Amino acid sequence: xxxxxxxxxxxxxxxxxxxxxxxxxxxxxxxxxxxxxxxxxxxxxxxxxxxxxxxxxxxxxxxxxxxxxxxxxxxxxxxxxxxxxxxxxxxxxxxxxxxxxxxxxxxxxxxxxxxxxxxxxxxxxxxxxxxxxxxxxxxxxxxxxxxxxxxxxxxxxxxxxxxxxxxxxxxxxxxxxxxxxxxxxxxxxxxxxxxxxxxxxxxxxxxxxxxxxxxxxxxxxxxxxxxxxxxxxxxxxxxxxxxxxxxxxxxxxxxxxxxxxxxxxxxxxxxxxxxxxxxxxxxxxxxxxxxxxxxxxxxxxxxxxxxxxxxxxxxxxxxxxxxxxxxxxxxxxxxxxxxxxxxxxxxxxxxxxxxxxxxxxxxxxxxxxxxxxxxx
Numbered sequence: 001x002x003x004x005x006x007x008x009x010x011x012x013x014x015x016x017x018x019x020x021x022x023x024x025x026x027x028x029x030x031x032x033x034x035x036x037x038x039x040x041x042x043x044x045x046x047x048x049x050x051x052x053x054x055x056x057x058x059x060x061x062x063x064x065x066x067x068x069x070x071x072x073x074x075x076x077x078x079x080x081x082x083x084x085x086x087x088x089x090x091x092x093x094x095x096x097x098x099x100x101x102x103x104x105x106x107x108x109x110x111x112x113x114x115x116x117x118x119x120x121x122x123x124x125x126x127x128x129x130x131x132x133x134x135x136x137x138x139x140x141x142x143x144x145x146x147x148x149x150x151x152x153x154x155x156x157x158x159x160x161x162x163x164x165x166x167x168x169x170x171x172x173x174x175x176x177x178x179x180x181x182x183x184x185x186x187x188x189x190x191x192x193x194x195x196x197x198x199x200x201x202x203x204x205x206x207x208x209x210x211x212x213x214x215x216x217x218x219x220x221x222x223x224x225x226x227x228x229x230x231x232x233x234x235x236x237x238x239x240x241x242x243x244x245x246x247x248x249x250x251x252x253x254x255x256x257x258x259x260x261x262x263x264x265x266x267x268x269x270x271x272x273x274x275x276x277x278x279x280x281x282x283x284x285x286x287x288x289x290x291x292x293x294x295x296x297x298x299x300x301x302x303x304x305x306x307x308x309x310x311x312x313x314x315x316x317x318x319x320x321x322x323x324x325x326x327x328x329x330x331x332x333x334x335x336x337x338x339x340x341x342x343x344x345x346x347x348x349x350x351x352x353x354x355x356x357x358x359x360x361x362x363x364x365x366x367x368x369x370x371x372x373x374x375x376x
Contacts (some may be wrong), residue, residue: 001260002027003226003235005169005271008204011052011061012172012347016090016223018202020065022124023225026268033198033227036074041109041137043064043196045145045160046081046214048354055205055217058145062202062223066143069224074137080109081163082120082131088112094304109133114166122189124182130194132163139197142229144362146220146236148204149279150347151180153247155212157199157229158191165190175252188256191229199229201236208278209242214356218278222271230259235267240278282306282360306360310336312359320349 004026008019024030034040044058051057062080064284070077079101083091088110092098101108111131118127144160181212201224209215221240226232230253237244243248244262254304316334328342329349338349350358 001226001228001264002226002233002266003231004269005235005239005267006223006225006269007221007271007273007274008223011059011062011204016059017060017065017068018206019204019223020062020225021069021324023223023269024069024344027225027227029168030069030073033141034070034073034075038070038073038075038138038355039136040070040075040077040139040141041134042077042079042141043163043188044079044095044097044142044143044177045155046083046091046095046097046163048083048352049087049094050153050213050354052096053217055145055147055207055215056213057095058097058143058202059204062204063143064100064104064202066141066200067100069208070141071083071104071106078107078109078137079156080111080131080133080202082111082166083163093188109248111164111166114169117335118192119189119193121192124185124187125193128165128193129169130188131166133279134194136162141200142196144199144201145212146201146222146224148215148238148240148242148278148281150210150212152184152249152349153215153281154204154233154242154249156201156236157196157226157251157352158187158233160198160227161190162187163193179251181252184252185256187249188253188258196229197218198225199232199324200225200245201232203239203264203293206226206240208351209227210281210356210360211271213351214353214358216277216279216283217271220274220276222274228260234259234262236263238262239274239276241276242278244329271367307340307343307345308347309359309361310338311357311359313355315355317329317355319371320358323352324349 004023006019006023035268050056086347112134114129115132142157144157149155201218203222206218207215234244321329326342
């Protein structure tokens, strides 16, 4: 299994085009993935309607490079996604991806309707409700963003496919799979259901800390590519300086014996020796995933977990309330209130807040356990 890591100093068209093509050529070349006449769906990360320099979404020039490469193979590219929040068209426009599609004369597919896709080998989910047009394409390319993630540790090629679940349908997975590892197993099932042909990660600018939306921008200056999304994510996390195999999705895949181990991946490219020290997200683990008995967890939930806390940046826009899976957030007199008895600690509020108005605060007991080294 090969994963390529190629250096790219900036988002100039020529620089990105060369880096993306070099990365793919190092793992076998476009001809190994795309054939003439193929209908190809390019799936970027379009979390919300922010501009590219925020490093929240896949940069449009990386999407352009993939579009051009697919065209050069005589195939028919299209681009599509379903953001976690905000209007789909405005998100596509503000992220710059719609403009790229218009300039390259390729369709942007609005993910609006769902249909059932079976995956009988799934451990948690044997049938997904995914965007109905997936079956219209011969090949799918995941074009992700290199970021940390408060719930999953990191988000890359695999987690990027969560956008194939349309709109607010995503919330029910947080309600059903409240444990981090359970949600991670769902991501493993989702990847195996969609089975992208190729995985490319935009790490020219990346995000550390409170990703995937409220972290800090890092100039990692790399492009990662692999035929296997799990392998790409393992190398991405390792380059970030994190314990790659301990990230929830990787751990779930290893437990299920569905993914290759880090030691078995051959890394190629002029960026193979690059190494960073990304700030970790405040929390990507849960006391629900440890030895703590459920009855104790229930009694001391506020003290045994990191809870979302609203800070002074809040403008009471209502996004957190609207998208909270258990409906634990209300707004009264322009003040956000969180019912911590309903809160499931999915951190969707923190992930999706456009104003970085949600902090994560450890409970007293959790802080003590971390301090004495029982829980890290």
